[in-house]
Amino acid sequence: MKSWVLLCLALLWLELHSGECQQAKKRKEAGDNRIRPGGKRVKSRPTKVKDGGPKGQSLLTQVLDKGRFLRLGQTATLTPGRNMELRCKGSNIGWSYPAYLDTFNDSRLSIKQSDKYSQLILTSPSAADTGAYSCWVIMCDGTECEKDHDRSYVSYIYFTDKENLFVPSAIHFEIVYLRPDVPAVVPCRVTDPQAKVTLHREVPPEEIPANETLVTYDPTRGFVLQKPNLELRGVFYCKAVAKGTPQISTKYQLLYVEVPSGPPFVSLQSSPESVRGGDNMNVTCTVLGEPEVDVSFVWSYPGQDLRPVHILTSWRLVNRGMGHTTRVSQSVMTVEDMETIDFGNYVCKTKNRQGETIVTVNIISK
Numbered sequence: 001m002k003s004w005v006l007l008c009l010a011l012l013w014l015e016l017h018s019g020e021c022q023q024a025k026k027r028k029e030a031g032d033n034r035i036r037p038g039g040k041r042v043k044s045r046p047t048k049v050k051d052g053g054p055k056g057q058s059l060l061t062q063v064l065d066k067g068r069f070l071r072l073g074q075t076a077t078l079t080p081g082r083n084m085e086l087r088c089k090g091s092n093i094g095w096s097y098p099a100y101l102d103t104f105n106d107s108r109l110s111i112k113q114s115d116k117y118s119q120l121i122l123t124s125p126s127a128a129d130t131g132a133y134s135c136w137v138i139m140c141d142g143t144e145c146e147k148d149h150d151r152s153y154v155s156y157i158y159f160t161d162k163e164n165l166f167v168p169s170a171i172h173f174e175i176v177y178l179r180p181d182v183p184a185v186v187p188c189r190v191t192d193p194q195a196k197v198t199l200h201r202e203v204p205p206e207e208i209p210a211n212e213t214l215v216t217y218d219p220t221r222g223f224v225l226q227k228p229n230l231e232l233r234g235v236f237y238c239k240a241v242a243k244g245t246p247q248i249s250t251k252y253q254l255l256y257v258e259v260p261s262g263p264p265f266v267s268l269q270s271s272p273e274s275v276r277g278g279d280n281m282n283v284t285c286t287v288l289g290e291p292e293v294d295v296s297f298v299w300s301y302p303g304q305d306l307r308p309v310h311i312l313t314s315w316r317l318v319n320r321g322m323g324h325t326t327r328v329s330q331s332v333m334t335v336e337d338m339e340t341i342d343f344g345n346y347v348c349k350t351k352n353r354q355g356e357t358i359v360t361v362n363i364i365s366k
Contacts, residue, residue: 059089060135060153072155075193075220080127080159086120088135093118094147098131100170127164127191132156132220156220160192165240165247167191177291177325178228178256187222188238188249195242199223202235202251230256255317255325257290263355264295268348274366280336283361285348287329291317296351297331302344302363310334340365 062070063085078084088095093113097120101109108123122129134154136147167189178184190197197217199208210217216224225232233256238249264287271282287295297313315329329350335342343365349358 059151060133060155061087063087072153072157074154075156075158077158077160077193078125080125080129080161082125084122084125084157086133086135087117088120088153089117090137090151091115092138092140092145094136094138095120096132096134097122098129100128125159126168127159127161128168130157130159130167130189130191158191158193158219162192162242162245165190165192165195165242165245166238166249169250172250174250174252175291176252176254178225178232178254179261179290180228181261182228184225184228184232184254185222186225186236186238186252186254188240188252189222190219190240192240192242193219195219195240197223197238197240200237200239202237208236228256232256255291257325261290261354264289264350264352264357266348266350266357266359268346268359268361270346270361270363275338275363276366277338277340279338280334281338281342281363283333283335283346283348283363285331285333285350285359287350289327289329289352291325291327293327293352293354295329297329298349298351299331299333300345300347300349301333301335301342302346303335303339303341306341307335307339310336 060072062072062076064070069087072086091113095111095118097109100106101122108125110121112119112121118135120133120135132154133156134152136149136152138145139148140146174187176184176186186199188197188199197219199210199215199217200206201208208215208223210223214226216226218224223238233254236252236254240247240249267286269284269286271284272279275281283301285297285299289295295315297311299311301309303309311331311333313329313331315327318326318328331348333346343363345360345362347358347360349356351357
C-alpha cells in the first residue's frame with residue numbers, strides 16, 4: 001500500500017515539473033521577439049497596414065451626405081441630377097474634366113482652392129457629364145510651375161441615365177477618319193458600363209463583331225478599330241441594350257485617309273508663271289494633309305510692309321482614288337499692279353501639330 005502511494009506522488013511531481021518547464025519555455029520564446037541583438041528590450045508594436053488602394057487614387061474623394069467621404073477608384077457610377085462634389089488634397093491643385101464643360105463655359109461647374117484641398121462642384125449633372133475627372137498636385141519653383149505626375153489622380157465617372165444609354169453629343173453626324181497606321185475610334189460612349197453595345201454598318205446592313213483583336217469595345221472610348229482598312233469606310237451606328245431596352249447612337253461617317261501623319265506636304269506656285277510690271281499675280285500655297293488637322297500659313301514677300309496684298313485662306317475635303325479622303329488647305333496671295341519692289345522670293349511657311357514646312361518661289365520680271 002505504501003509503495004502504491006509513493007508511486008502516485010512521484011508521477012504527480014513529474015507532471016507538475018514538466019508543466020513549469022513548458023510555461024518557462026513559452027515565456028522565453030515570447031520574450032525573444034522583444035529583445036534586440038544588443039540585449040535591450042523594446043515594446044512590441046502592431047504592424048502598420050499600408051494603403052491597399054490602387055496607385056493614383058488616394059487623394060481624390062467624393063463628398064457624401066453628412067460629411068462622409070468616399071475614395072474614388074478608377075471608375076464610379078453616380079446618379080444624374082444629384083450635385084457632385086469632389087475634393088483633392090493639396091494647397092495647389094489642377095483639374096481636368098469633360099472638355100465640353102469648358103467649351104460652353106458651363107456655369108454649373110465651379111472650382112475652389114483652400115489651404116488644404118481643392119474642391120470641384122458640378123450641379124445638376126446629366127448623362128452628358130459622363131467622362132474622366134482628374135486632379136493633380138502643381139509643383140512650383142519660383143514662377144515656373146509644372147504638373148506632378150506622381151501625384152495625379154483620375155476617375156472615370158458614369159452618370160447612368162436609362163433615357164440616355166449613350167453619352168449625348170451636340171453633333172448628330174460625326175466623321176471618323178481611318179488611317180492604316182493608327183487605330184481609329186468610333187466614339188459611342190455609354191453612361192451605363194453594364195450596357196451591351198454592338199457596332200453596325202448602315203449599308204449594307206450588318207453587325208461588325210467585336211473580336212478582341214481587330215475590333216474591341218471600351219465603354220469609356222467606344223469601338224476601337226485596331227487596323228483600319230478601306231473596307232470599313234461608310235456610315236455606321238452603335239446599338240446599346242440595358243435591361244431589355246435598346247437605343248441607337250448618333251451616326252458616324254468613316255472616311256479613309258490617304259495622307260499619313262507628318263509635317264505639311266506643301267506645293268507653291270505662281271499664276272501666271274511669268275509677269276511684268278503692271279500685271280496682277282497670284283501665289284498659291286497648297287497643303288495636302290489629314291482631314292481633321294488644321295494648318296496655319298505665314299507669308300514673307302519682297303514688298304512686305306510696303307505694298308498692300310490680299311490673302312485668302314481656305315480648306316476642303318476631297319476624295320482621291322478609291323475612297324481615299326484628303327484635306328486640301330490653301331492660302332492664296334494676290335498682288336495687283338506689280339512694281340519693281342514686288343519681284344523676288346515669296347516664302348510660305350506652313351505649320352501643323354506634327355511640324356512645319358517652308359517653301360519658296362522666286363518671281364522675276366519677264
